[in-house]
Amino acid sequence: MDAWPMQKQLYGLFPECRIIAATKFGFKVMPALAVLTVAVQLHFMGTSQLPHALTLGIFFLSLPVQGLIWLGFRSQKILPPAIKAWYQDIYLKMQQQGCALEQPKSQPRFHELALLLRTAFSELDKAFTKHLF
Known part of the structure; x- marks a missing residue:
C-alpha cells in the first residue's frame, strides 16, 4: 500500500x-x-x-x-504482457534520463511496477512524467 x-x-x-x-x-x-x-x-x-x-x-x-x-x-502477480512492455518502456526512458535504477526483472510483478512509478514521480519532472501516460 x-x-x-x-x-x-x-x-x-x-x-x-x-x-x-x-x-x-x-x-x-x-x-x-x-x-x-x-x-x-x-x-x-x-x-x-x-x-x-x-x-x-x-x-x-x-x-x-x-x-x-x-x-x-x-x-505479487506477474504483469500482463501489455503492462510489462509499458514497464520496460518506462524503465528505458528513466535510464536514459540518468536515474539510478536496479536491474529490471525478467518477470516483473506489480510491486516492481509500483516502485518504478514511485521513482519516476519523485525523481523526474512533471513534463517527463506527463509523456509517460
Missing part, C-alpha cells in the same frame, strides 16, 4: 489507487461503524440478537483487511 504512488494520472489506469483510498478510509471509519452497529442493535433488539450484532460488527471490521489482502495478492 505504501509503495504505490497515489497520482491522479494512475487512477484511471489501475484499480490500486481506488483500493488504497478505500482501505485507508475504511481503517478510519469502520471501527466506529462496527461499534455503532453493535450498540444500536443491542439497544433496540436486546441481547437475543447478540450473535447477529457481533457478526455485523466483525464484517465491518473485516472490510479494510480485505483491501489489504487484495493489495498483497495483486502486488
Whole structure:
C-alpha cells in the first residue's frame, strides 16, 4: 500500500489507487461503524440478537483487511504482457534520463511496477512524467 504512488494520472489506469483510498478510509471509519452497529442493535433488539450484532460488527471490521489482502495478492502477480512492455518502456526512458535504477526483472510483478512509478514521480519532472501516460 505504501509503495504505490497515489497520482491522479494512475487512477484511471489501475484499480490500486481506488483500493488504497478505500482501505485507508475504511481503517478510519469502520471501527466506529462496527461499534455503532453493535450498540444500536443491542439497544433496540436486546441481547437475543447478540450473535447477529457481533457478526455485523466483525464484517465491518473485516472490510479494510480485505483491501489489504487484495493489495498483497495483486502486488505479487506477474504483469500482463501489455503492462510489462509499458514497464520496460518506462524503465528505458528513466535510464536514459540518468536515474539510478536496479536491474529490471525478467518477470516483473506489480510491486516492481509500483516502485518504478514511485521513482519516476519523485525523481523526474512533471513534463517527463506527463509523456509517460
